[in-house]
Amino acid sequence: MKKIVLVGAGGHCKVIIDLIESLKEYDIFGITDQKKQGTILNYKIVGNDDELQSIYKSGVHYAFICVGGITNLSVRNNIYLKLKNLGFNIPTLIHKDSIISPYAHVGDGTCIMAGAIVNAGAHIGENCIINTGSVIEHDCKIGNNTHVSPNAALSGGTKIGCNTHIGIGSSIIQGVAIGDNVTIGAGSVVIENIPDNVVSVGVPSKIIKIKK
Known part of the structure; x- marks a missing residue:
């Protein structure tokens, strides 16, 4: 399966995890978050967004945004552009x-x-x-x-x-x-x-x- 890193450890992340598990196509490497530590639904928070470049270099070439879009959609857009610039594939x-x-x-x-x-x-x-x-x-x-x-x-x-x-x-x-x-x-x-x-x-x- 293709390894994927998730960005953002809020409530929306739980729904994305459930979605990914339903597809049986991706192996979740871990989650990055700017503030939180620990785990989300048994998946480890592996660091903040500064770790994304090294995660990509380690061979994880898929990423997905798990930040919800209720109050400030520009946050999601900024993350999307950053992931693209780092070279990540962001799947549908x-x-x-x-x-x-x-x-x-x-x-x-x-x-x-x-x-x-x-x-x-x-x-x-x-x-x-x-x-x-x-x-x-x-x-x-x-x-x-x-x-x-x-x-x-x-x-x-x-x-x-x-x-x-x-x-x-x-x-x-x-x-x-x-x-x-x-x-x-x-x-x-x-x-x-x-x-x-x-x-x-x-x-x-x-x-x-x-x-x-």
């Missing part, structure tokens, strides 16, 4: 209990969790989280480094920008476009286009904050 991880159309595209570094559905014509960018039980309908377009939370539903033809967080249980009606660097609050119902750099919440979803 798709849980065996998800349903992915052969006519969908899923980018490098993206994880698709158990129970998620991605239908024909959908295009998902790099370094995304398509979380547990979410639905990505036909012809949706999702930009890089975007997080679709558990049980969120994107209707056909929805467009989501880069670095955007779609909150848990949100519903996005067909054909709506949501911009870059947007946060959609939990349980929101989005029925009209949302511009870049805002927070939008509620039923129907309304902009409550402009991001700097």
Whole structure:
């Protein structure tokens, strides 16, 4: 099996471990984290991110980001770029209990969790989280480094920008476009286009904050 190092030892790491174990394709070398020590689900934290270069040189050429994307998606993006610059392969991880159309595209570094559905014509960018039980309908377009939370539903033809967080249980009606660097609050119902750099919440979803 291919050896892989995981970056980030938070709660999201546990879900990624479960996903990787379901695939039986990768051997988890260990986990790096900037602050924590010890183990996560019996896998050792082998040091902080400064160890990644030596880990790569030791023969571990696969890595995956286990930092969740709720408050600051730029952290995930910075780690992604660092891993790429070090030479790591960042695979696409798709849980065996998800349903992915052969006519969908899923980018490098993206994880698709158990129970998620991605239908024909959908295009998902790099370094995304398509979380547990979410639905990505036909012809949706999702930009890089975007997080679709558990049980969120994107209707056909929805467009989501880069670095955007779609909150848990949100519903996005067909054909709506949501911009870059947007946060959609939990349980929101989005029925009209949302511009870049805002927070939008509620039923129907309304902009409550402009991001700097």
